[in-house]
Amino acid sequence: MINNSELKYIQSFAHKKHWAEESAFIVEGPKMVQELLRSDWTINKIYATADWISGQGVLPVPVVEIDEIMLKRMSQMQSPHQVIAIAEKQSFLKALPYTQTLTVLLDGIQDPGNLGTIIRTADWFGIQQILVSEDTAGFYNPKVIQSTMGSCFRVRVESTNLEAVLASNPLKVYGAVLNGQSMYETKIQSSGFLIIGNESKGIGSSLSKYITDPIKIPKFGNAESLNAAVAAGIILSHWKA
Amino acid sequence: MINNSELKYIQSFAHKKHWAEESAFIVEGPKMVQELLRSDWTINKIYATADWISGQGVLPVPVVEIDEIMLKRMSQMQSPHQVIAIAEKQSFLKALPYTQTLTVLLDGIQDPGNLGTIIRTADWFGIQQILVSEDTAGFYNPKVIQSTMGSCFRVRVESTNLEAVLASNPLKVYGAVLNGQSMYETKIQSSGFLIIGNESKGIGSSLSKYITDPIKIPKFGNAESLNAAVAAGIILSHWKA
Numbered sequence: 001m002i003n004n005s006e007l008k009y010i011q012s013f014a015h016k017k018h019w020a021e022e023s024a025f026i027v028e029g030p031k032m033v034q035e036l037l038r039s040d041w042t043i044n045k046i047y048a049t050a051d052w053i054s055g056q057g058v059l060p061v062p063v064v065e066i067d068e069i070m071l072k073r074m075s076q077m078q079s080p081h082q083v084i085a086i087a088e089k090q091s092f093l094k095a096l097p098y099t100q101t102l103t104v105l106l107d108g109i110q111d112p113g114n115l116g117t118i119i120r121t122a123d124w125f126g127i128q129q130i131l132v133s134e135d136t137a138g139f140y141n142p143k144v145i146q147s148t149m150g151s152c153f154r155v156r157v158e159s160t161n162l163e164a165v166l167a168s169n170p171l172k173v174y175g176a177v178l179n180g181q182s183m184y185e186t187k188i189q190s191s192g193f194l195i196i197g198n199e200s201k202g203i204g205s206s207l208s209k210y211i212t213d214p215i216k217i218p219k220f221g222n223a224e225s226l227n228a229a230v231a232a233g234i235i236l237s238h239w240k241a
Numbered sequence: 242m243i244n245n246s247e248l249k250y251i252q253s254f255a256h257k258k259h260w261a262e263e264s265a266f267i268v269e270g271p272k273m274v275q276e277l278l279r280s281d282w283t284i285n286k287i288y289a290t291a292d293w294i295s296g297q298g299v300l301p302v303p304v305v306e307i308d309e310i311m312l313k314r315m316s317q318m319q320s321p322h323q324v325i326a327i328a329e330k331q332s333f334l335k336a337l338p339y340t341q342t343l344t345v346l347l348d349g350i351q352d353p354g355n356l357g358t359i360i361r362t363a364d365w366f367g368i369q370q371i372l373v374s375e376d377t378a379g380f381y382n383p384k385v386i387q388s389t390m391g392s393c394f395r396v397r398v399e400s401t402n403l404e405a406v407l408a409s410n411p412l413k414v415y416g417a418v419l420n421g422q423s424m425y426e427t428k429i430q431s432s433g434f435l436i437i438g439n440e441s442k443g444i445g446s447s448l449s450k451y452i453t454d455p456i457k458i459p460k461f462g463n464a465e466s467l468n469a470a471v472a473a474g475i476i477l478s479h480w481k482a
Contacts (some may be wrong), residue, residue, distance in 0.1 A: 004271050016290070041467065045246050056281040056296070078473055107390055119270035119470045120464050120467070120468065121464070121467060121468065122462075123462045123463055123464035124458075124461070124462050124463075124464040124466075124467055125460075125461050125462055126460065126461035126462035149464065149465065149466070150464075150465065151463070153463050154462075154463050154464075178267060184482045191267065217365075217478065218481070219365055219366075220365070220366050220367035220481055221363075221364045221365050221366055221367035221368065221395075222364055222365075223361050223362070223364035223365040223390065223391075223392050223395075224360060224362070224390065224391070225365075225390070226365055226474065227358045227470065227474075229468065229470075229471055230358060230362050230470055230471050230473075231474075232471075233467065233468075233471035233472075233474055233475050234474050234478040236479065237479070238456065238478070238482070240459070240461055241425045241479070241482075
């Protein structure tokens with residue numbers, strides 16, 4: 001049984017104050033929870049319908065059975081599905097060596113859906129770590145977690161001072177800017193940094209001065225700009241092509 | 242002054258029954274309304290704050306001044322900005338010749354934000370027309386219109402029976418499918434069809450049988466799939482590269 005304070009605790013993840021400050025975070029739906037179970041992240045507790053539980057083997061975490069009505073009350077989704085997990089946040093104290101991998105830097109991405117989609121896209125193209133500026137949307141925002149479709153458990157995402165990272169690691173820095181060279185004529189190397197800028201303002205001046213290889217995605221039509229996640233996907237695809 | 246029935250009429254665009262069946266649609270914010278004014282779409286009326294009005298010249302449409310409180314009441318946005326326009330829907334009776342352009346077909350895209358972002362991305366790469374299946378999200382859904390960032394006024398988007406179009410136009414048909422050939426090894430021609438499938442189910446069997454060139458975006462990491470708009474952007478970029 002769920003008591004009222006437990007229900008309130010879970011419902012509170014809808015509020016920024018809670019998801020930002022709590023040491024745990026919320027994960028919803030069978031697909032996401034399956035990805036979580038496969039990962040090395042610590043799960044505190046799972047709340048699930050009898051349906052979901054009956055499809056699982058023995059689980060190494062406490063599972064509480066709930067009915068559909070309770071699921072609806074707990075969930076932040078419009079159409080909740082079967083299961084909600086509460087997992088422990090992780091922090092990555094040590095970055096992978098910047099000389100051995102392409103690290104994506106996100107400079108002030110505001111929309112949680114964009115951030116989640118960028119993490120998912122980066123995972124598709126084999127990016128292992130993403131550093132986000134302190135003014136980027138919060139990683140543990142449930143909307144970010146859900147829109148990664150599970151990639152949040154695989155790609156290392158850390159909020160940090162991006163300028164300090166760039167200043168102390170003199171490597172190739174690719175960044176999409178208005179006056180860059182056509183991406184199609186630029187070979188992106190297998191290590192270094194790729195900066196993706198804010199949805200409307202692009203890459204801020206404190207970071208843009210570190211760009212060694214300014215690139216742009218050539219425009220053939222009339223849209224003023226591309227969505228940040230779409231732009232990230234296009235550049236990462238070009239990197240791998 | 243706005244009377245109550247006019248306010249109710251505008252507020253009703255939040256509901257599907259209204260935006261789907263009404264002959265007009267709603268456009269919000271200075272950027273979107275600027276794009277609308279530049280286009281050949283017919284504007285019925287503009288509601289705007291004194292601020293916005295003072296920045297315009299003589300406008301060829303009725304403009305009603307409203308205050309911030311009324312703007313907030315009319316708007317569907319969390320933070321409404323300055324102006325709301327009501328414009329007339331258009332229908333495109335005649336398609337551009339399929340032999341002279343690459344036409345994008347959308348098979349059951351469900352998420353309004355995805356649909357809008359695909360239209361915006363297509364506009365960036367010079368796509369002039371998009372045909373959407375009848376079960377795709379509604380074009381005039383305000384969430385679609387807003388997320389096109391103005392591209393909805395430039396790209397022709399029409400809901401139609403996609404199977405009938407493919408059956409009667411034996412051209413190259415590119416479609417992203419699981420067992421396709423690597424996109425990087427496929428040259429996409431300048432005319433024909435490119436099908437983008439539903440977010441979770443992909444391209445349905447009624448259309449997939451028309452695909453002449455099955456392609457896939459190679460995966461280098463572990464994400465299970467790509468967002469539909471990101472995938473569309475990657476394929477269109479490859480088309481132009």
